[in-house]
Amino acid sequence: xxxxxxxxxxxxxxxxxxxxxxxxxxxxxxxxxxxxxxxxxxxxxxxxxxxxxxxxxxxxxxxxxxxxxxxxxxxxxxxxxxxxxxxxxxxxxxxxxxxxxxxxxxxxxxxxxxxxxxxxxxxxxxxxxxxxxxxxxxxxxxxxxxxxxxxxxxxxxxxxxxxxxxxxxxxxxxxxxxxxxxxxxxxxxxxxxxxxxxxxxxxxxxxxxxxxxxxxxxxxxxxxxxxxxxxxxxxxxxxxxxxxxxxxxxxxxxxxxxxxxxxxxxxxxxxxxxxxxxxxxxxxxxxxxxxxxxxxxxxxxxxxxxxxxxxxxxxxxxxxxxxxxxxxxxxxxxxxxxxxxxxxxxxxxxxxxxxxxxx
Amino acid sequence: xxxxxxxxxxxxxxxxxxxxxxxxxxxxxxxxxxxxxxxxxxxxxxxxxxxxxxxxxxxxxxxxxxxxxxxxxxxxxxxxxxxxxxxxxxxxxxxxxxxxxxxxxxxxxxxxxxxxxxxxxxxxxxxxxxxxxxxxxxxxxxxxxxxxxxxxxxxxxxxxxxxxxxxxxxxxxxxxxxxxxxxxxxxxxxxxxxxxxxxxxxxxxxxxxxxxxxxxxxxxxxxxxxxxxxxxxxxxxxxxxxxxxxx
Numbered sequence: 001x002x003x004x005x006x007x008x009x010x011x012x013x014x015x016x017x018x019x020x021x022x023x024x025x026x027x028x029x030x031x032x033x034x035x036x037x038x039x040x041x042x043x044x045x046x047x048x049x050x051x052x053x054x055x056x057x058x059x060x061x062x063x064x065x066x067x068x069x070x071x072x073x074x075x076x077x078x079x080x081x082x083x084x085x086x087x088x089x090x091x092x093x094x095x096x097x098x099x100x101x102x103x104x105x106x107x108x109x110x111x112x113x114x115x116x117x118x119x120x121x122x123x124x125x126x127x128x129x130x131x132x133x134x135x136x137x138x139x140x141x142x143x144x145x146x147x148x149x150x151x152x153x154x155x156x157x158x159x160x161x162x163x164x165x166x167x168x169x170x171x172x173x174x175x176x177x178x179x180x181x182x183x184x185x186x187x188x189x190x191x192x193x194x195x196x197x198x199x200x201x202x203x204x205x206x207x208x209x210x211x212x213x214x215x216x217x218x219x220x221x222x223x224x225x226x227x228x229x230x231x232x233x234x235x236x237x238x239x240x241x242x243x244x245x246x247x248x249x250x251x252x253x254x255x256x257x258x259x260x261x262x263x264x265x266x267x268x269x270x271x272x273x274x275x276x277x278x279x280x281x282x283x284x285x286x287x288x289x290x291x292x293x294x295x296x297x298x299x300x301x302x303x304x305x306x307x308x309x310x311x312x313x314x315x316x317x318x319x320x321x322x323x324x325x326x327x328x329x330x331x332x333x334x335x336x337x338x339x340x341x342x343x344x345x346x347x348x349x350x351x352x353x354x355x356x357x358x359x
Numbered sequence: 360x361x362x363x364x365x366x367x368x369x370x371x372x373x374x375x376x377x378x379x380x381x382x383x384x385x386x387x388x389x390x391x392x393x394x395x396x397x398x399x400x401x402x403x404x405x406x407x408x409x410x411x412x413x414x415x416x417x418x419x420x421x422x423x424x425x426x427x428x429x430x431x432x433x434x435x436x437x438x439x440x441x442x443x444x445x446x447x448x449x450x451x452x453x454x455x456x457x458x459x460x461x462x463x464x465x466x467x468x469x470x471x472x473x474x475x476x477x478x479x480x481x482x483x484x485x486x487x488x489x490x491x492x493x494x495x496x497x498x499x500x501x502x503x504x505x506x507x508x509x510x511x512x513x514x515x516x517x518x519x520x521x522x523x524x525x526x527x528x529x530x531x532x533x534x535x536x537x538x539x540x541x542x543x544x545x546x547x548x549x550x551x552x553x554x555x556x557x558x559x560x561x562x563x564x565x566x567x568x569x570x571x572x573x574x575x576x577x578x579x580x581x582x583x584x585x586x587x588x589x590x591x592x593x594x595x596x597x598x599x600x601x602x603x604x605x606x
Contacts, residue, residue: 305447306410306411307447308447308448308449310407310409310410310431311443311446311447311449312449312457312461313408313430313431313432313435314407314408314409314431314432314434314435314441314443315435315457315458315461315517315521316432316435316436316461316462316464316465316468316521317432317460317461317464318432318464319430319432321460321464322432325452325456325457325460326449326452328451329449329450329451329452330451332451333451
């Protein structure tokens with residue numbers, strides 16, 4: 001397979017680790033070292049497992065989720081590679097399906113799965129995706145929310161190596177709500193890439209999460225929220241924690257079109273360096289053409305507060321536990337956006353496990 | 360219990376403690392008074408083990424062990440408590456979570472069984488009640504949004520929960536109104552006035568000493584103890600000022 005990948009010369013890809021992606025794509029497949037049962041959370045709801053991008057019916061009970069060829073295509077350089085069979089959640093007006101779980105296990109080489117989520121008026125869905133194993137997992141997820149529809153999506157990247165690239169393209173209608181929370185707490189490289197358009201009045205869009213990197217790992221998120229209609233709100237709350245010589249990068253952009261008055265945008269990008277040799281890149285961007293808008297934004301990178309660490313240690317916590325507690329608190333803002341308690345706790349536990357190893 | 364001999368300590372290359380001698384025996388409360396810049400807070404931090412402070416000479420033993428050889432958390436497990444002049448705000452970590460982990464970490468280091476969540480809450484609530492701190496504040500992030508007085512009460516609640524052998528209280532009386540001062544004073548007496556415990560009160564003013572009567576009062580000036588006496592020394596200092604008494 002020859003890949004036509006973006007290069008560092010392109011501004012939107014300057015922090016990307018395409019070398020890690022290529023290495024993952026060229027790796028050999030092997031027997032899986034993790035089973036779907038280990039990755040599903042203990043909550044009721046439809047379950048789908050994909051192994052190397054292929055639907056695994058024996059470990060799935062898809063319920064209302066269809067496994068089918070997804071016709072849509074994308075102009076995105078990675079997203080367009082995800083074509084063919086994937087999964088589809090299409091809900092009728094007022095329908096609700098909660099706690100859909102989708103588990104992706106890779107054993108090597110590359111795999112590409114497209115997905116589509118279409119919620120009709122006032123429909124509600126929540127889903128959790130988990131990535132484990134190795135290789136290059138490439139995904140395109142197209143989301144369309146009609147008036148008043150609500151989607152809560154939680155995605156955790158736990159591959160121990162390889163690369164995960166995610167491309168989200170979402171259209172959020174009038175008074176609809178999209179909340180996507182990502183956690184990068186594995187050993188893989190990653191690119192989380194999102195483009196959210198609010199196409200109805202009063203739409204709410206949120207895309208955020210936490211990227212935790214160690215070793216020489218590189219993870220990044222690049223998100224654009226386009227406010228095309230008035231009275232919309234959006235939040236981009238991202239936390240990056242980098243240890244050793246790793247790099248975590250966050251680029252978040254808010255665009256407010258000329259007639260998108262009374263837009264309320266919040267952008268909070270914060271980085272924490274656990275070692276001086278680590279790197280966090282932050283790129284907050286606002287492009288506002290309307291005059292009656294509120295867009296709060298902040299971007300900071302720092303180290304753990306030495307005074308606070310001493311305070312915790314003086315009460316008996318070991319230096320490692322004090323650092324873990326402080327770091328967990330640092331990422332909590334982003335993960336607390338997850339609505340379902342069991343899911344939120346699972347993500348917090350994943351972050352804690354990462355910290356125990358990294359610190 | 361605590362024995363300090365010829366202690367020298369510096370921060371950023373500047374010597375602050377210049378040969379300090381002090382001994383506190385079990386069952387005693389000592390007060391250290393002195394003007395700003397005398398080295399009072401430095402003494403607290405050096406004994407607590409704050410890494411930025413460098414010990415350049417002398418020794419400090421705590422219950423027969425070399426205190427200066429221990430890390431901060433080891434000093435805590437050995438029974439030392441440092442009450443902060445400016446307790447630190449820590450967003451995202453609740454008081455209960457922090458204190459339960461701190462207590463169990465100390466217990467583990469001492470080879471004791473950890474307290475369960477229920478056992479811990481019972482203990483924490485009893486201490487909050489005794490100090491007149493709203494129990495809701497136990498659930499809030501550590502010191503975040505607390506007033507000066509609430510932070511100091513929280514220090515005493517922590518001291519009550521951790522039940523140390525020895526407390527070094529750095530200007531625990533500063534920023535307190537009369538009610539809070541009384542509550543804090545009673546807290547110190549209740550938790551620490553015991554034959555097997557000791558207290559070092561670092562203070563600027565005599566007013567806390569109206570509630571917690573010291574056995575010995577020391578005057579610290581320019582990094583050394585320049586005068587020691589009974590409780591009457593504190594009264595004299597308050598009346599005469601440091602300039603006259605320490606001269």
